[in-house]
Amino acid sequence: MPSVSSGHALDLEKFLKSLKGQPLEASINSLISLLKRRQIKGSEPCAVATAHILLQVVARSKWHDVDSLLINVSRTGRKLVDAQPNELVIGNIVRRVLGLIRDEASEDRGDAGDESASDAPTPTDIVPPAATSQQWTTRRLDSANSAAPAARPPIVSSYSSINPPKSLFHLLSTSPPADGDVSPFRNSGASTPTWRGNSSQIHALRSEVIDGIEEIKDEISQVDDQIAASAEVQIHPGDLVLVHQPSTTVERFILRAAQKRKFTVLIAVAPPRRHSAEGQHATFRKKLSAAGITVVNVMNGGLMAYMSRVNKVIIGARAIVATGGVVADAGAAAIARAAKEQGTAVVVLSGVYKLSPESPFDESSLIEWGDSSTFVSFADGPLVSGAEIRTALTELIQPELVDTYITNLGTHSRDHLSSLISDHYKREDADFHIWEEAEP
Amino acid sequence: MKEHHKKDQAQDQQKKGAKDQSKAAAAPAEGAGEKKLSNAELKKKAKEEKAARRAAAKVSQPQPPAGSAPGQAAEGAKGGKPKPKQQQDGPQAAGSQHGKAATPRSAAPMPAPKEAKPSVPECFSHLAMAKGVNLTQADKDVHPAVLMLGQQMSTMAISDSTTRLEATLLAFKKVIDSYTTPHGTTLSRHFTSHVLNPQIVYLTACRPMCFSMGNAIRWLKLQISKIDIDMADSDAKKLLCEAIDSFIHERITLADVVIVSTAADMISPDGGDVILTYAHHHLVERALLRARADGKRFRVILVDDPFERVGLAHAKTLAAAGIPVAYAPDLGALRTNLQEATTVLVAAEAMFSNGAMYARAGTCDVATAAFDLGMRVTALCETINFTERVSIDSLTYNEIDPERNTDEEFRLLFDTTRDKSISAVVTELGICSAKSVPAILRKLEEL
Numbered sequence: 001m002p003s004v005s006s007g008h009a010l011d012l013e014k015f016l017k018s019l020k021g022q023p024l025e026a027s028i029n030s031l032i033s034l035l036k037r038r039q040i041k042g043s044e045p046c047a048v049a050t051a052h053i054l055l056q057v058v059a060r061s062k063w064h065d066v067d068s069l070l071i072n073v074s075r076t077g078r079k080l081v082d083a084q085p086n087e088l089v090i091g092n093i094v095r096r097v098l099g100l101i102r103d104e105a106s107e108d109r110g111d112a113g114d115e116s117a118s119d120a121p122t123p124t125d126i127v128p129p130a131a132t133s134q135q136w137t138t139r140r141l142d143s144a145n146s147a148a149p150a151a152r153p154p155i156v157s158s159y160s161s162i163n164p165p166k167s168l169f170h171l172l173s174t175s176p177p178a179d180g181d182v183s184p185f186r187n188s189g190a191s192t193p194t195w196r197g198n199s200s201q202i203h204a205l206r207s208e209v210i211d212g213i214e215e216i217k218d219e220i221s222q223v224d225d226q227i228a229a230s231a232e233v234q235i236h237p238g239d240l241v242l243v244h245q246p247s248t249t250v251e252r253f254i255l256r257a258a259q260k261r262k263f264t265v266l267i268a269v270a271p272p273r274r275h276s277a278e279g280q281h282a283t284f285r286k287k288l289s290a291a292g293i294t295v296v297n298v299m300n301g302g303l304m305a306y307m308s309r310v311n312k313v314i315i316g317a318r319a320i321v322a323t324g325g326v327v328a329d330a331g332a333a334a335i336a337r338a339a340k341e342q343g344t345a346v347v348v349l350s351g352v353y354k355l356s357p358e359s360p361f362d363e364s365s366l367i368e369w370g371d372s373s374t375f376v377s378f379a380d381g382p383l384v385s386g387a388e389i390r391t392a393l394t395e396l397i398q399p400e401l402v403d404t405y406i407t408n409l410g411t412h413s414r415d416h417l418s419s420l421i422s423d424h425y426k427r428e429d430a431d432f433h434i435w436e437e438a439e440p
Numbered sequence: 441m442k443e444h445h446k447k448d449q450a451q452d453q454q455k456k457g458a459k460d461q462s463k464a465a466a467a468p469a470e471g472a473g474e475k476k477l478s479n480a481e482l483k484k485k486a487k488e489e490k491a492a493r494r495a496a497a498k499v500s501q502p503q504p505p506a507g508s509a510p511g512q513a514a515e516g517a518k519g520g521k522p523k524p525k526q527q528q529d530g531p532q533a534a535g536s537q538h539g540k541a542a543t544p545r546s547a548a549p550m551p552a553p554k555e556a557k558p559s560v561p562e563c564f565s566h567l568a569m570a571k572g573v574n575l576t577q578a579d580k581d582v583h584p585a586v587l588m589l590g591q592q593m594s595t596m597a598i599s600d601s602t603t604r605l606e607a608t609l610l611a612f613k614k615v616i617d618s619y620t621t622p623h624g625t626t627l628s629r630h631f632t633s634h635v636l637n638p639q640i641v642y643l644t645a646c647r648p649m650c651f652s653m654g655n656a657i658r659w660l661k662l663q664i665s666k667i668d669i670d671m672a673d674s675d676a677k678k679l680l681c682e683a684i685d686s687f688i689h690e691r692i693t694l695a696d697v698v699i700v701s702t703a704a705d706m707i708s709p710d711g712g713d714v715i716l717t718y719a720h721h722h723l724v725e726r727a728l729l730r731a732r733a734d735g736k737r738f739r740v741i742l743v744d745d746p747f748e749r750v751g752l753a754h755a756k757t758l759a760a761a762g763i764p765v766a767y768a769p770d771l772g773a774l775r776t777n778l779q780e781a782t783t784v785l786v787a788a789e790a791m792f793s794n795g796a797m798y799a800r801a802g803t804c805d806v807a808t809a810a811f812d813l814g815m816r817v818t819a820l821c822e823t824i825n826f827t828e829r830v831s832i833d834s835l836t837y838n839e840i841d842p843e844r845n846t847d848e849e850f851r852l853l854f855d856t857t858r859d860k861s862i863s864a865v866v867t868e869l870g871i872c873s874a875k876s877v878p879a880i881l882r883k884l885e886e887l
Contacts, residue, residue: 240563264563271746271770285848296561296850299841301746301771302805305834305855309563330772331746334805341808342833364776375769376752383752386759387742388766392773 011039016052024060028053028076035083035090043089043318043354044248047220050080050093055213058097058206066105066205073097074432086368086394088319088327088356091432092425093216095357099426100212104205216353219408223351224252226408231257234347234406239263239311242303242339245270245329247316249349251284253406254314258291265295266310268303268335271375303335307342315397317350322359322421324399324414326350327366330392336401345403352407357421357430363396560845567852569840570594570647581638585614590646594842600721601650601789601825606692608643608653609684612660615639616680620673627676628667636661648839651790651798651827659687695822695868696723702866703727703785703820704734711737714781718806719745720754721787723820728785732761739764741777745802746770747844747851771802774809784810788821788865793881794830795859795874797821798837804857811861819865819874826881831856 034040063069077094235257269280288295319327339346372389405412572594589611592598621627744751755767790798807817834855841851859874
């Protein structure tokens with residue numbers, strides 16, 4: 001639906017333009033409402049908007065040391081995630097920025113004070129398990145006594161066991177932190193009490209983090225090109241390729257392959273909505289036919305009927321969760337299932353920024369339910385009062401249905417995703433969106 | 441009749457029909473001079489001419505361009521040819537076979553709408569499609585009732601297999617009624633080849649026959665062939681009409697009643713059942729309404745076909761009957777919807793003898809997803825829809841939506857569900873497993 005997507009691009013552009021003229025708080029609030037109203041939607045626009053607003057947070061918010069910067073960023077991130085919890089990329093970008101800040105801060109500290117870094121645990125080392133459990137219990141007691149809401153203990157509970165202390169000496173020498181120090185910020189390595197940024201250090205950190213965020217923005221903009229680079233390897237001459245409601249990423253991928261190969265494309269189009277215009281994917285079709293590719297718009301909800309002929313199914317992801325499950329437009333899961341039935345390969349295209357360290361406990365939590373009036377008119381009284389209309393916009397494709405993931409970093413199997421995740425996110429930041437605001 | 445060769449036989453008959461057809465077209469031409477046409481035939485002819493005139497007037501309006509000549513349509517039933525070729529052949533073949541009545545009128549309007557139609561995508565060109573036959577191009581021997589039925593079928597006004605079957609048989613009854621055996625021949629020898637076959641050829645040209653129609657027509661031909669040569673015309677016609685009536689009654693009306701009540705009984709009387717169904721089928725609807733009328737409490741999740749919203753009206757009917765309905769407009773979040781359901785109830789268009797189910801496109805997706813979750817999938821199907829053919833994928837037997845048959849819009853009407861995802865098939869003979877379709881077919885032969 002080109003008209004709709006351009007409308008959203010407009011909202012994104014408008015928002016990006018407004019960033020300069022507005023105070024930071026106002027920008028954040030306007031982005032939150034844009035997200036809530038789904039005026040900015042789709043993983044790429046959301047990622048871009050998040051990167052921009054975080055850049056503003058780093059550049060313009062008040063912070064005097066790394067911890068307060070981390071708090072500022074994660075607070076803003078949390079608000080954005082709350083505004084649109086289904087868009088996992090928002091959380092991903094926030095995590096990337098948090099990780100970036102931690103990296104830059106640890107480098108700075110390494111330059112500034114070598115003597116403190118030598119005997120303290122390295123920045124990635126987290127509080128050892130012994131300390132954790134103690135901290136956990138004291139915290140529990142503490143929260144039982146006071147009426148204050150129990151702060152969730154930092155990530156340590158899930159991660160520290162994988163990261164045992166290096167020696168017995170470390171275990172003994174690291175004293176359990178004080179009760180109040182349960183925030184992950186205190187464990188960020190950069191926050192050793194000796195570190196107090198002077199203004200020049202802060203300035204340097206700020207500019208480095210800003211550079212880092214710019215890099216993330218560049219990465220997002222280049223994703224489509226980089227993914228398209230592997231098109232020729234995946235699509236072979238004579239293939240019958242099925243794409244489901246192609247996103248720009250998928251379109252670029254197919255078009256790139258079309259430069260070298262002759263194949264047939266089946267487009268599984270979105271069901272007609274009540275107000276939608278005809279002729280879906282018209283420009284994409286035109287480009288493909290110009291390249292001599294046969295394109296067929298398939299108007300079936302379930303595509304099991306076609307699968308015996310289809311060689312490859314290509315699905316553009318909205319997000320990928322840690323288990324390898326893919327959040328995609330509604331209908332994709334049925335297609336992936338049908339492909340599995342016939343042993344057809346399912347290829348998922350996604351930027352690395354869409355790969356999320358979260359793994360949902362309940363798959364239905366990732367379904368975004370849409371406006372019921374797209375299909376049923378409110379004028380239709382008996383139906384409105386008698387039936388519950390369920391319009392899913394997104395859904396989760398089971399990980400076992402996906403054969404290959406293609407990202408801007410190359411082609412990956414499901415097993416490889418976890419290492420990609422650990423390359424891109426810091427463990428401390430995995431659960432940033434559920435940290436309580438323990439810090440003032 | 442040897443049942444194992446039914447299929448071949450059916451095809452042979454169709455081909456023979458096509459040949460007879462051309463003979464039939466030639467026969468009246470020579471016969472017209474010597475033998476006087478009977479009243480019924482004259483009347484039929486007059487009606488036909490009227491219909492043709494009307495159609496000629498309508499041609500200026502957009503109408504499904506007339507496809508193939510009747511002769512070709514016989515093989516068009518299964519494994520039709522790519523369209524353009526037929527279009528080329530169309531006018532000549534049609535012209536040669538037409539009586540004097542139709543030819544002059546049909547000549548003028550023909551070429552215009554034909555060129556505009558783009559062709560079916562190459563990779564699906566082997567599949568059949570309802571092409572529709574312009575009334576002016578229909579064979580002159582086609583009975584008006586059949587003419588009308590053909591138009592209703594080609595426009596999908598009558599679309600599901602059982603309704604088509606019933607309408608066809610009723611139309612054939614009218615054909616039999618208006619038939620008079622010519623001198624020098626007998627009903628059992630003349631009717632099938634000279635009167636019935638042109639009707640079948642025309643219907644097939646309008647829309648490929650469904651399996652139940654094939655079964656019923658085979659049965660009807662057998663009944664005709666069994667008629668004693670010495671029997672009086674009126675007695676024979678009465679006998680045939682009665683046979684058709686009882687066939688409809690037994691195989692459709694009563695069968696539906698039994699299936700509906702069996703399916704309704706499968707819903708738990710304690711309440712709490714959540715039934716997921718796909719799109720709309722009258723059997724499913726009737727079963728659900730019946731269960732509700734029996735006082736059972738259950739919920740329905742209705743997953744609709746996104747490109748043909750037949751489920752909306754269905755949902756409305758169910759809601760009006762006091763059944764709580766959740767309506768999902770497409771297959772999105774199918775797994776989540778299924779997790780909530782306790783059983784899946786679908787209706788089949790036909791059952792293949794390998795246990796595969798031929799049903800509305802999308803049914804297979806629902807059934808496999810349900811199978812993944814270990815749910816019970818119940819298919820409702822009258823035994824008249826059982827066929828000895830075997831299909832393992834959905835592209836062996838299928839139909840292209842006549843309104844969406846181009847590159848820009850393409851749609852298949854059916855898909856094939858393998859037997860492993862079907863837990864039970866409810867027929868008028870009882871509940872059986874999908875694997876037992878061939879056994880039931882054998883049993884039916886004995887009856």
